[in-house]
Amino acid sequence: MATGRGWILKQHSLGIFRPLATAGSSSAKSLPAFLVIPPVEENLTVAGCSIRDSLPSEILLKILSYLDAESLLCTGCVNKSFYQLSNDNTIWLKIYSKSFLPKIKKWRAESAQESSVSLNLPELLDRESGYWKKEYILKKIAVGKADVIQVLKPINTCTGLPLKTKEAIKICGLRWMIILKDRNGKEHVLDQKDISFNETSVTVFWYDSKWPCLETLSSLQVCGVKPVLLGESKVHPKNGPWQRSLIFKYELVNLTENARMIGCDALVELYCFDQGLLVGLWKKSEIAFVMASLHYHQLVERSTLGSATMRYAAAPDKAILDDIDPEYGMHGYQLHIDIHSRGNTYMCSIFRSLFCKKGYIRNGYLRFTVISYKNTAQHLPLVGNVGFSWRTDALEGNVQNCFIMDVTLLDDSQKPFWCFSAPVNMVLSPKPSSLYQYLGPSYYLNHIDTTGKVHMELVWMEETNEYCIVNLVVYLSTQTVNNWFGTHY
Structure with a gap:
């Protein structure tokens, strides 16, 4: 396998991620696996002479002390010798202090910074090689996660999802x-x-x-x-x-x-x-x-939060004990549905106060009627020329009667119950519409997964050149509902 700077740049250009420690090193024990690589033995050479051998360690450490964290990590990937030098605790303690230790008043900042990295603190420097590099990396990861969590805290009341x-x-x-x-x-x-x-x-x-x-x-x-x-x-x-x-x-x-x-x-x-x-x-x-x-x-x-080989697994939700009304069954649900393709939105609507009576359970599914076939006041049009837009470097096109459908179903406590985003297509129905106000051809689409299924019926209206949704039904698996609420449907 090729090594050295050329190899590192090639790996980065391909999207391979630069590791931060070598296998077997002390700093690798508590780092994630994606940050660890086998040590590389070769030294960089210039005109046949090894840079590592031609310069004293003190000079190299002085040069490395001027680098920022990212450049220092890159240097550590050159070979084993540079990896050892780039683990120097004095350099990393200075970087750590600058980023995380409490800031002093402006007029004392310079002297405080010098004292934080001076050799008068042996208790801080007397650590195993790479200790402060490891601490810096782990602290950076933790701070980054905390910042993102704060941004995701506000919730959109319409969708039940993070607002930002x-x-x-x-x-x-x-x-x-x-x-x-x-x-x-x-x-x-x-x-x-x-x-x-x-x-x-x-x-x-x-x-x-x-x-x-x-x-x-x-x-x-x-x-x-x-x-x-x-x-x-x-x-x-x-x-x-x-x-x-x-x-x-x-x-x-x-x-x-x-x-x-x-x-x-x-x-x-x-x-x-x-x-x-x-x-x-x-x-x-x-x-x-x-x-x-x-x-x-x-x-x-x-x-x-996953790894290169393992998917992120969310903590299982505890069953929410729910006192199901004997007459109305499940009620107070809210559906947000968005139909779109590459920036073009064909429909974006919210349906509230959805319910399912106990008598609506069929073949292992609970039924929520969102748009009724018979209630013409609920029928909704799709705006625009419906189709799936695609492009490449040289060509682009549009596949008719296909689009992306986003479904977000909230339970009665306004928590996401079923969420998915998937490409779907409309299929021409063999039977024309029986509604007198819709004389065009009929279409339907179905989406099914382990949680439930969505059934939609549409009619093409020649007068207005648009599709109109005349029926929309959401089905939830009784097994999913039982696991969610601790019930026995």
Whole structure:
């Protein structure tokens, strides 16, 4: 394996994250696994002479003392000798003191800073090598998490979700990437190319001019990545270490058979997986683009608190004992539904006071009628030319009758009960509408997962050139409801 500065820069350009400790070192024991690499033995050479051997350690330490934390971590990845020097406690105590120790009055700041790093504090410096580097990194991670938690505290009363998710994503420098692994184990890493923030979700696109051959690929991973260290200026370092958090993983073997095709146009076919992943294929069965629709519910946690190999697992919710009304059953629910595609919103509505009577339980599902077929006052139009918009570096298009649907269902305590964001498609119904005011063709769409299902019926109105929702029903799995409320439906 190649090593040295060229290797490090190459790894960073591919999206591989710079580690902070070598395997077996004392500072590696309490660091996350993603920060640890095997030691590298080679030394940097100039004109055949080793820099490490040609300069005394004192001179090198003096040079390193002028570096910031990110540059110092990069230096530690050069080789084993530079790694040992870059662990110097005196240098890292100075960095730690500047960032975290209480600030003194301005007129005494300079002298206080000097005293914090002077050798007159042997109890602080007499630690194992790399101790203050480890403390600095762990403290930085903790401070970054605390800042994001504070931003996510305010809740949107309409959606039951954090009000400032978009701001939290920007503060922590969160991005998303995909990792395509072929059957030989080689990884192809691609950073996000485009992103669209919606009312309750974020849509991320990846496209490239040179995708690996689909037949050689075995899996696809979607990961959240964020910088481990955030500079004092709140500018995310480009050369610093980045943390990876697995969101979901899919097998790509026999993709066209294992995924569901939801639509196509003259150039691409759309294949949908669960959890909001969409793969666009050229008609020659090669990848055109990849898209992920990520719901805001616990998005920051899922994208930052997992590891490179393990998904974030939220603490299980305790059953909320609920005194179900014998006549009305479950009531006081609220639904927020958003239908959109690449910045175009076709519908965004809130439905309150939803209920389900006990007699509405059929085939293991509880039924909530949101828009009634018979109540014309509830019918809603979709605004605009409905279709799924896509683009690559060179081409773009629109697949008709497809879009992204975000659903956020709140229980009677206004807590998120069921949240998802997924690409869906409308299917032409064999039966025309029986309502006299809607004479156009009828369509329907269904979305099903382990929590429940959504059924929607629409009619195309020729007079106004728009779709109108004439029926919308939400079904919840009785097993999910029983686990949530501790009931026995």
